[in-house]
Amino acid sequence: MRETTDGFDIARxxxxxxGPGEFLGARQSGMPMLRFADLTTDQWLVEQxxxxxxxLLAExxxxxxxVIDAHLARWLGGREDYLKV
Structure with a gap:
């Protein structure tokens, strides 16, 4: 924080x-659920x-x-209710 006041740089x-912690939970740090991407280096994949x-959402x-329901059930294992908050 001594090097910049840019919030995006600080967040990065x-x-x-x-680490990102849980996207759909309470942990604010630690290993992510993502098994195939690194948010710090794979921004292009996130955009795709x-x-x-x-x-999908536009049908x-x-x-x-x-497809959406099956994917959420498989990867979120019942935690998809967090998406409705």
Missing amino acids: RDLEIR ARQVADD KIPDSVD
Whole structure:
């Protein structure tokens, strides 16, 4: 914090040091649920995933509601209720 007052730089450094913690839970640091991406180096992958998610939510993909529900159940293991907050 001595080197910059840019909040994004501070947040990025904090992410590198402490890790993201739980996206859908109470832990504020530690290893992430993501098993295939690193938020500090894979921003391009996050952007692609965001576009696919937008397409799913806009129902541009056939059976998108079923695809979304199956994905949430598989990867979040019952914690998908946190998404409704």
